[in-house]
Amino acid sequence: MIELSSSTWPDIRDVLSAGPTVAVLPFGALEQHGPHLPLDTDTRQSEAIARDIAAALDAVLLPSIEYGNTWGNAAFPGTVSLSLDTVAAICSDIAASLDSSGFALLVVVNGDYGNRLPLQVSVEKRAASGARMPVLVLDYPGLTEIGDRVKESPWAAPGLCHADELETSMMLAISPATVHPERFVVEYPELPPDFGQRPQALAGLGETGVFGDPRAATAAKGRQILAHVVAESLTAIERTMRAIGIR
Amino acid sequence: MIELSSSTWPDIRDVLSAGPTVAVLPFGALEQHGPHLPLDTDTRQSEAIARDIAAALDAVLLPSIEYGNTWGNAAFPGTVSLSLDTVAAICSDIAASLDSSGFALLVVVNGDYGNRLPLQVSVEKRAASGARMPVLVLDYPGLTEIGDRVKESPWAAPGLCHADELETSMMLAISPATVHPERFVVEYPELPPDFGQRPQALAGLGETGVFGDPRAATAAKGRQILAHVVAESLTAIERTMRAIGIR
Amino acid sequence: MIELSSSTWPDIRDVLSAGPTVAVLPFGALEQHGPHLPLDTDTRQSEAIARDIAAALDAVLLPSIEYGNTWGNAAFPGTVSLSLDTVAAICSDIAASLDSSGFALLVVVNGDYGNRLPLQVSVEKRAASGARMPVLVLDYPGLTEIGDRVKESPWAAPGLCHADELETSMMLAISPATVHPERFVVEYPELPPDFGQRPQALAGLGETGVFGDPRAATAAKGRQILAHVVAESLTAIERTMRAIGIR
Amino acid sequence: MIELSSSTWPDIRDVLSAGPTVAVLPFGALEQHGPHLPLDTDTRQSEAIARDIAAALDAVLLPSIEYGNTWGNAAFPGTVSLSLDTVAAICSDIAASLDSSGFALLVVVNGDYGNRLPLQVSVEKRAASGARMPVLVLDYPGLTEIGDRVKESPWAAPGLCHADELETSMMLAISPATVHPERFVVEYPELPPDFGQRPQALAGLGETGVFGDPRAATAAKGRQILAHVVAESLTAIERTMRAIGIR
Amino acid sequence: MIELSSSTWPDIRDVLSAGPTVAVLPFGALEQHGPHLPLDTDTRQSEAIARDIAAALDAVLLPSIEYGNTWGNAAFPGTVSLSLDTVAAICSDIAASLDSSGFALLVVVNGDYGNRLPLQVSVEKRAASGARMPVLVLDYPGLTEIGDRVKESPWAAPGLCHADELETSMMLAISPATVHPERFVVEYPELPPDFGQRPQALAGLGETGVFGDPRAATAAKGRQILAHVVAESLTAIERTMRAIGIR
Amino acid sequence: MIELSSSTWPDIRDVLSAGPTVAVLPFGALEQHGPHLPLDTDTRQSEAIARDIAAALDAVLLPSIEYGNTWGNAAFPGTVSLSLDTVAAICSDIAASLDSSGFALLVVVNGDYGNRLPLQVSVEKRAASGARMPVLVLDYPGLTEIGDRVKESPWAAPGLCHADELETSMMLAISPATVHPERFVVEYPELPPDFGQRPQALAGLGETGVFGDPRAATAAKGRQILAHVVAESLTAIERTMRAIGIR
Secondary structure, three states: OEEOOOOOHHHHHHHHHOOOOEEEEEEOOOOOEOOOEOOOHHHHHHHHHHHHHHHHHOOEEOOOEOOEOOHHHOOOOOOOEOOHHHHHHHHHHHHHHHHHHOOOEEEEEEOOHHHHHHHHHHHHHHHHOOOOOOEEEEOOOOHHHHHHHHOOOOOOOOOOOEOOHHHHHHHHHHOHHHOOHHHOOOEOOOOOOOEOOEOOOOOOOOOOOOEEOHHHOOHHHHHHHHHHHHHHHHHHHHHHHHHOOOO | OEEOOOOOHHHHHHHHHOOOOEEEEEEOOOOOEOOOEOOOHHHHHHHHHHHHHHHHHOOEEOOOEOOEOOHHHOOOOOOOEOOHHHHHHHHHHHHHHHHHHOOOEEEEEEOOHHHHHHHHHHHHHHHHOOOOOOEEEEOOOOHHHHHHHHOOOOOOOOOOOEOOHHHHHHHHHHOHHHOOHHHOOOEOOOOOOOEOOEOOOOOOOOOOOOEEOHHHOOHHHHHHHHHHHHHHHHHHHHHHHHHOOOO | OEEOOOOOHHHHHHHHHOOOOEEEEEEOOOOOEOOOEOOOHHHHHHHHHHHHHHHHHOOEEOOOEOOEOOHHHOOOOOOOEOOHHHHHHHHHHHHHHHHHHOOOEEEEEEOOHHHHHHHHHHHHHHHHOOOOOOEEEEOOOOHHHHHHHHOOOOOOOOOOOEOOHHHHHHHHHHOHHHOOHHHOOOEOOOOOOOOOOOOOOOOOOOOOOOEEOHHHOOHHHHHHHHHHHHHHHHHHHHHHHHHOOOO | OEEOOOOOHHHHHHHHHOOOOEEEEEEOOOOOEOOOEOOOHHHHHHHHHHHHHHHHHOOEEOOOEOOEOOHHHOOOOOOOEOOHHHHHHHHHHHHHHHHHHOOOEEEEEEOOHHHHHHHHHHHHHHHHOOOOOOEEEEOOOOHHHHHHHHOOOOOOOOOOOEOOHHHHHHHHHHOHHHOOHHHOOOEOOOOOOOEOOEOOOOOOOOOOOOEEOHHHOOHHHHHHHHHHHHHHHHHHHHHHHHHOOOO | OEEOOOOOHHHHHHHHHOOOOEEEEEEOOOOOEOOOEOOOHHHHHHHHHHHHHHHHHOOEEOOOEOOEOOHHHOOOOOOOEOOHHHHHHHHHHHHHHHHHHOOOEEEEEEOOHHHHHHHHHHHHHHHHOOOOOOEEEEOOOOHHHHHHHHOOOOOOOOOOOEOOHHHHHHHHHHOHHHOOHHHOOOEOOOOOOOEOOEOOOOOOOOOOOOEEOHHHOOHHHHHHHHHHHHHHHHHHHHHHHHHOOOO | OEEOOOOOHHHHHHHHHOOOOEEEEEEOOOOOEOOOEOOOHHHHHHHHHHHHHHHHHOOEEOOOEOOEOOHHHOOOOOOOEOOHHHHHHHHHHHHHHHHHHOOOEEEEEEOOHHHHHHHHHHHHHHHHOOOOOOEEEEOOOOHHHHHHHHOOOOOOOOOOOEOOHHHHHHHHHHOHHHOOHHHOOOEOOOOOOOOOOOOOOOOOOOOOOOEEOHHHOOHHHHHHHHHHHHHHHHHHHHHHHHHOOOO
16 A cells, blocks of 8 residues: 555656556545544544555555535534535546546545535546546445444434444544543434435434434444445445456 | 544534634645655645644644645646645635634645635635635745745745755654655756746656755754744734734 | 416416425436337436326426436437536526425426436535425335336346336336337346446447347336336325425 | 437437438427416427427427526516526537537527527537537517517517417417416506616516417417418528538 | 716715716727728727717716627637626626616626627626616617618628728727728628528638728718717617616 | 737737737726725726836737726725636636737736736636646736835835825826826825735725825836836846747
């Protein structure tokens, strides 16, 4: 793995000239994660997963984007949100830069629900315009599956993972010092009957920003979750690498 | 100082309700800095300065933007550039978010020459539209002055500071492990007669990306430079804090 | 059901003043559907489903949009495509118009895969800006489920429904005169290993534009499919109607 | 005439390969037309005229756009308006699609006053950018002339044709079931002294949305009007066909 | 008449506080006008007419815009063109500025064919958005009529007025020193059969940029033309002034 | 010097074919300059300087843009402001036009502080996109230096030059009839502590719009100032002409 941030330009020139090169971009966010998890939870998680992916592929790890499209949590102080269009523009600009430098593939490891739409917009516009370098956006593949397997507390909603046992477990594995067990609260906000059917601010639904029960979280579970998501991500990436003939 | 990334939303709620709060945003870049400095040199420098500023002011330190408007170095592999409009949009979105959360002032510590224009665009548009929260952009105030004082090697051009003795000194102070003294090269590219008069790619001017002589760089000089820029920044910020009545 | 196109403005004034009113918009496309199905297949299907929905809800049926975001089939003559941004703008303008007229809810019955992303963009931007009237986009809920039940031929890919037994069945039910059984061809294009993982033109994958086997299609199957999608759509709509307090 | 909507892609491939092909696009609107005419009056009229044009030229008839730029009638319930920019974008996208498919000419039969400006914008931008395929926008050529000839009631303003004897006659010819003679009202709103000199909402001028007297309308007059507009349209189209060397 | 350019701000404050104030903006262009007329012909003409209008109304004369949307003549050296969008933006910004200053009406005296469309776009968008201050765009009302009366040479096309007897006469009246009679050439370019039906570059049609015969031009005719256009303009303006209740 | 406005297209064709041609564009503004100077002060000054530059270089003088980005003075009646984006668009369109006509260099003589940012944006975007013809923006080089030399009254702020002794002197030299000595007022508004550090409306700072003391102004000083700025401008232009190989 090469970390782009601490490399020099001749380092990257050498990597690119040695063969088809994959870049991995963690795309995080800065939004409320309850009273017990830090605001950059999404960034740390996507960075940890991206790092493992880059290590497995001997790929180039890009520095993280630490802000995302998080209007739905804007009412919680400390949430700092980019607009949908800005998130899309960041992805498009980075992809265009890597494309012209000769990278073979950009993998975006997306850590925030609100970034899904703008990242897809960016990627589809590139495809429709016939851009050379493909971009693959991954939204934690396999997370729900492994969640079903390791979770002891119920989901606040199927697949909804926000400041709950899953996220807390991952953070205990990645960055235990930022987790505050003494502030664990359990909240299962009453969700509107059409939750998940159309975009909706999370902010109005609960009091604490927690959607579930963090109490059963453990670092071991976190490591299990991360390993599964990394493995599923690698499977997906390898499919695309084969599709474009670099694996 | 409160680091936003590792805080929780109730932490920030408490800070904001305690009185007028200043936020400090390091805006970096990812561009070539010769064979001996890392691609994220601008980010690390602006982050170090922003951190000292935030500490002095007991302000909220925001996570860094690690990409900037660096088209002029795009020809060097590893440079990853955002467009002028994207840099402006990032600043505008973050400012709007902090404004609606009730922050009193945003200070942007800009670490890259190419970000100056888009950051000013963002800030002027906010002012012209009558936005409440002011934004102050700082481009390393006092850097040329302290450079004149500590530099032993000549400038490649007056005030031009790129992978030279100054930047290398700062990096030796901030992050010595990322500096490669064994790759030090000296280059004084021949500059066009109107250098600095109009925008121009740096990439075509030299071979190595170095503009000067890094050999005389020391960590001690770096600390001296950083301290001076921090002090000048604080003076500037205090002027604005007085102007808006929070100091 | 009130058909907006053939109503007069006093008719609509009366409907709106009688209580919360739902509008239903079929969003189609004009793209290749093999040698045996017409170019407006997506429009006819979404219109048929939207009509049944409007009838069941006593809602206002809007005229169809007969063009969609179909760049992926642009290489087939007769495909006429709108851009992603134009599809989003159409949805946003119509929603804004209905919102200011006092409608309670807009349901978009989307008939084309390529419209999913722009319709979601439109809807999320409305939500993020705090618009009053909600918009619910439906992408044929339950289609894969009923497909699994009625299909005799294999899927070209899981859930991929293009000019195959399912679409041909629906068209036999809706508009048999436009179906050309004498031109039925069977094609199972070899799909790239990462099919479905990232946006990709369908046009390059096969010869005929058919993805499956239309030969087992029947009008009876078509009616069964349509009824299931309508029923699932109504369930979804009722969830949103309850969420906004109009059911 | 080939109707694009009910054709298949091989049909269109064959048409295009047989020689220079003209496409005809009806551009309608969804706006109030008094208590006696349906909201889609403009769409039905432009579609009828476009169909006759396409038949006469053996051209390809495109599906109608059933929404237009009708902000001036937005205050009447049931009017659903697109913005000026969206109408222009629709025309530009369709033209670009047909251009890349190899069509020789696009004729837009515009049925709504509010679409004139955006359609011209779209067409001029194409011309200024040097696009290959020309686009000809027709705004019912000859309508005022034939109106002067057949009308028995006075104009509400010279050339102003909205829910009056002319439009009612055309609708009696095209779609009698949608006309409600029992709701005929006569209204000659007092017009501001500078009516027609600058853009102005129709909505504030009258009570009923009628601008004239529909009582003398007959289907026979409608057929006469339509035939005249079609003939004048064909004359105009032939001029352009000769100009570009396909007639 | 008050000339805004040479006034001071207290002068304008006094004018505005004395009662409803009309502003008059000449919108010109910089484009080829044959070998005998200067490139700023359109600007000088619109300025002369605007000045007479402002004098008659005791209105405020704004400084001229000396560039217009003249892509159709871009192939002639010396033509300098703004885009359609830029012309519209200039008009919108100036109108917004005057609106917020309290002017009662802006009259735009448009001197270039290519500006018609963007000026109408600007004005319609203002109307659709409900802006307070109306804008009236005048495209030399009565010009064709007076041309028919005074012209001795034939029109190159009905109403087409470019570097011909009419424009040359006006320039002899306004600015005789800029007219070069020794370079008079007569050219009646063969026009395509659909000339005037759709946007088309003038540049490709002739050799000299003249569309007609300047030889019969006289200053007396020019004065007659200008007086007629001014009179017709005043009639139009008075209609709008009555419509908005300031006359 | 060739004045573009009064030239004909064959004149410009001949100039361009004779060798590398420089164009000079005065970019002014229409904003308050106290009770004693006209609203178009910036335009007249930039035009006078541009004219002398063009004469010295035998260059082509373009007609002035008489409006600028002056939101900061919008509260003073008579100020008419373009937006930042419109100023940038004007510069970009003119540059593109001259570029495609074959000019070798565009020099913009900027007369208004508010235009600096948008002109730089325009110029940088051209550079980043690899446009052929360079654009050099000059903001009165040497003005502060000569001001320090000739001024008898103190500066309102270092380098701040608005309706003061310097501007009044220049206007006495350029256009004495527009200067009203009988209305001279002296005002040294109290400036906020961070004046000049971030964009701020001038309008709120003083009463009269004067920033200094116009009483010591003389035409002789004005001529001295103008001559110095012209000389410094020529030095800068010659640097760029050498850089691009045309001097």
